[in-house]
Structures are given as structure tokens and as C-alpha cells.
Amino acid sequence: MTRAQKTLKGRTLYIPQMSFEGAACMAAAFRSIGIEAHPCPDSDAHSDEMARRYLSGDECLPEAITLGSFLKITGMPDYDPAKTAFLLPTSNGPCRFGHYLPLAKKIFADRGEDELLILSPTSSNGYQDIGSGARELMRTGWRAVVVSDILRKMLLKTRPYEKEKGLTDRIFQAALHRVCTALALSDISHKKRMQEILVALTASRDAFRTIAVDRSKPRLLIGIVGEIFCRLNDYSNSHLIRLIEKSGGEAWMSDVAEWVWYTNDEEEKRLLREGRRFSTSMLVARIRQKVMHRDEAKMLALFRQDFFDYPEPRHITQVLDLSRPYLPREGAHGEMVISVGKAIWYQRHGADGVIDISPFTCMNGIVCEAVYPRVSEELGNFPLRVLYFDGLQNNFESDVEIYMELARHYHQKRGAAGG
Ligand code: SF4
Numbered sequence: 001m002t003r004a005q006k007t008l009k010g011r012t013l014y015i016p017q018m019s020f021e022g023a024a025c026m027a028a029a030f031r032s033i034g035i036e037a038h039p040c041p042d043s044d045a046h047s048d049e050m051a052r053r054y055l056s057g058d059e060c061l062p063e064a065i066t067l068g069s070f071l072k073i074t075g076m077p078d079y080d081p082a083k084t085a086f087l088l089p090t091s092n093g094p095c096r097f098g099h100y101l102p103l104a105k106k107i108f109a110d111r112g113e114d115e116l117l118i119l120s121p122t123s124s125n126g127y128q129d130i131g132s133g134a135r136e137l138m139r140t141g142w143r144a145v146v147v148s149d150i151l152r153k154m155l156l157k158t159r160p161y162e163k164e165k166g167l168t169d170r171i172f173q174a175a176l177h178r179v180c181t182a183l184a185l186s187d188i189s190h191k192k193r194m195q196e197i198l199v200a201l202t203a204s205r206d207a208f209r210t211i212a213v214d215r216s217k218p219r220l221l222i223g224i225v226g227e228i229f230c231r232l233n234d235y236s237n238s239h240l241i242r243l244i245e246k247s248g249g250e251a252w253m254s255d256v257a258e259w260v261w262y263t264n265d266e267e268e269k270r271l272l273r274e275g276r277r278f279s280t281s282m283l284v285a286r287i288r289q290k291v292m293h294r295d296e297a298k299m300l301a302l303f304r305q306d307f308f309d310y311p312e313p314r315h316i317t318q319v320l321d322l323s324r325p326y327l328p329r330e331g332a333h334g335e336m337v338i339s340v341g342k343a344i345w346y347q348r349h350g351a352d353g354v355i356d357i358s359p360f361t362c363m364n365g366i367v368c369e370a371v372y373p374r375v376s377e378e379l380g381n382f383p384l385r386v387l388y389f390d391g392l393q394n395n396f397e398s399d400v401e402i403y404m405e406l407a408r409h410y411h412q413k414r415g416a417a418g419g
Pocket of ligand 1: 060096097
């Protein structure tokens with residue numbers, strides 16, 4: 001079977017857990033176009049160990065975690081490479097992300113599993129691997145991203161204050177199931193699907209609002225930036241968000257949509273640089289963004305009251321402008337620019353500190369770490385700290401406790417100054 005002949009037809013597609021909710025919603029979007037799709041199984045020591053057999057140790061943590069979860073699937077009793085596909089996006093970016101795909105392909109080829117499809121959707125071949133539903137999927141996939149961001153936000157803003165331990169997690173799971181059912185509906189128009197999503201989101205929002213909370217003891221608000229996989233995948237960051245909550249904090253996590261808006265904006269900048277201001281590509285990009293904005297606004301409108309204290313930038317350029325004095329977008333690319341700008345955004349909107357979650361040796365984390373001391377100083381010693389994760393499941397309890405002390409101090413100082 002040649003590469004060109006491999007399609008998703010008749011295969012089960014597994015989606016890495018960049019976050020569980022993100023993977024679940026994206027799998028639902030794939031199901032809406034008739035593809036059997038599921039999130040990859042949870043990572044554990046066994047999946048780590050399987051990945052290590054094929055890696056040198058120089059690879060980035062998200063690569064190791066993702067490979068481990070793929071290998072875990074190969075151990076399932078009904079695994080058949082000819083009927084399996086793994087989703088693994090790629091890019092030509094400046095860091096090691098571009099190596100994930102060729103390495104995974106080589107590993108599975110060496111294992112004699114050539115029939116496996118490693119799906120890396122790209123516009124350059126018209127999303128050929130996905131098949132005829134590709135265009136439909138693009139729109140539903142975007143809705144899946146926004147919906148999972150929304151549910152995560154509701155979870156994180158509610159859970160630290162819940163009176164009944166575990167209730168928010170249960171309501172979150174039920175909400176996820178509800179929205180995934182709407183996302184997965186097939187053979188309906190985009191308009192009808194949006195109606196179904198809005199109904200599911202409204203029911204989910206109302207369920208979250210019924211959770212009894214105790215806000216009598218204020219918590220420290222900690223902004224979370226950093227490498228997108230590591231900050232969203234609880235296993236790779238040793239469940240840091242729960243640790244922050246346990247230590248008296250509340251996490252305000254950067255969304256996935258933010259990254260999508262950044263790539264859209266970069267695409268526009270590239271077209272301008274190439275002198276294609278009045279090109280078909282620019283027209284298509286602008287129309288696509290308009291549709292995306294409209295969809296996003298409809299879903300977010302339901303949560304205006306819930307997210308009132310957690311304002312997000314209206315446009316990604318607001319974040320990039322904040323980053324400009326430290327890392328101008330023309331000279332630095334990718335998550336580092338967003339992380340620095342977003343850290344400042346968080347400080348300006350009431351956060352008591354920011355933690356940057358990065359894989360060990362991550363290029364983005366290293367560059368940010370070099371810039372943060374100046375940012376922190378210029379923001380009155382705002383607690384801004386990179387925590388690196390290497391997959392060894394170290395105990396971060398004391399790091400977080402020390403960090404929370406700094407955040408508490410900053411909170412008090414700002415309060416005393418009337419800030
Ligand atoms: S962003 Fe960081 S972790 Fe991800 S591939 Fe690049 S260097 Fe590795």
C-alpha cells in the first residue's frame with residue numbers, strides 16, 4: 001500500500017490528549033464526518049517506558065508522551081495497523097516540533113507497521129488524507145477547540161471553590177459528554193449544529209452555576225502560560241493545576257484558541273510580506289477568520305457573566321503588542337511571544353503571578369526564562385516563574401508552595417498600593 005492510497009476510511013483515529021477535553025471534542029468533530037475517532041488512552045509509567053525504548057532521551061517531553069500513548073494502543077488486543085490512524089500535526093517551525101512526525105513514521109516503519117496511517121492534515125494536499133468531509137471538519141474542529149476552552153475555563157474557575165469535593169469534575173465530565181454529542185452529530189448543516197452546541201453549552205453552563213461554592217476565603221489567581229501540550233496535558237505537568245489549587249490558588253489557563261488566532265495572524269503577515277494583499281489567499285484567509293470569529297462570539301456570549309472577571313484579548317495582536325518590548329514578533333516566533341505577552345496581560349488583569357509550564361530543554365521556555373526577569377522587575381517584581389517538566393513525575397509541591405508565598409506577597413503589596 002503506497003502512502004498516497006492511505007486514507008482514514010475504515011480506520012479508527014486516535015487523537016493525542018493535548019488536553020483530555022480538547023482531544024474528546026476533536027474526536028467528536030471527526031465522528032461528525034463519519035470517522036471513528038477517540039482520544040488516545042491516558043499516559044502512565046508503562047506508556048513512558050514503551051516510548052523510551054525508541055527514544056534517545058534528547059526528544060521533547062510532548063513527543064515522548066505522545067509516542068507512548070500511540071504505543072499503548074498497539075498493545076490493545078484488537079490493534080490492527082491497517083485499521084488504525086494516529087493524529088500527529090506537524091509544522092516547519094523553528095523548534096523540534098517538526099521532528100515528531102518523521103520520527104514517529106520511522107519508528108512504526110521499523111516495527112513493520114507500514115500500514116498504519118499517521119495523519120498530519122495539511123492544506124498543501126487539500127486535506128486529502130481526511131477525505132471528502134475535510135471542509136466540514138475544519139469548521140466543526142474550530143468549534144471543538146472553542147467549546148473545550150470554554151468548559152476548561154468553567155472547570156478551573158469553579159473547582160477551587162466547590163463545597164462538595166469532586167462535584168465540579170463530575171459536572172465537567174457530564175458537560176463534556178453533552179457538547180461532544182452535539183459536535184458529533186452527522187448529516188446536519190453548520191447552522192443546525194451550532195444550535196445544538198449552544199443548547200448543550202447552555203445546559204452545561206447552568207449545571208456549573210448550580211455548584212455550591214465558598215468564596216469567603218480569597219484565593220491567589222495564577223496565570224498559566226507556556227508550551228501548549230505540557231501546560232494542557234495534566235500527566236506531563238505532574239497535575240500542576242491541582243497542586244496550585246491545593247496550595248490556595250486558582251489557575252487561569254491560556255486557551256488553545258489563542259494559538260489558532262496567532263497562526264491565522266501570522267498567515268496574514270506572511271501574505272503581506274509576499275506582496276499578496278489583494279490575492280485569493282488573503283481573501284480566503286479573511287473570510288475564514290470572519291466565520292471563526294462569528295462562531296466563537298456566539299458560543300462565548302453565553303458565558304459573558306461567568307467570564308466577566310477573566311477578560312481575554314479581543315485580538316491576538318493585543319498580546320503580541322505587550323510582548324513587543326521584550327520579544328517583537330518580527331524577530332521571535334511561536335509560543336514564546338505569546339507567553340510573554342500573555343503573562344503581562346494576566347498581570348494587568350488581576351493575576352497575582354504567572355507560571356510558565358515548559359518541557360525540559362524547551363526552546364520557548366528557555367527564551368522566556370531569559371526575558372522574564374526584566375518583565376517581572378518592570379511589573380514591580382511580579383512573580384513569574386518557569387517550571388520545567390521532564391516526565392520523571394517529580395514532586396513539585398515545595399516549588400509550588402514557595403512560589404505561592406511570592407504570589408501572596410505580591411498580592412498584599414498590590415492591595416496595599418491600591419492596585
Ligand atoms: S515547543 Fe518546546 S517542547 Fe515543543 S517541540 Fe519546540 S522545543 Fe520541543
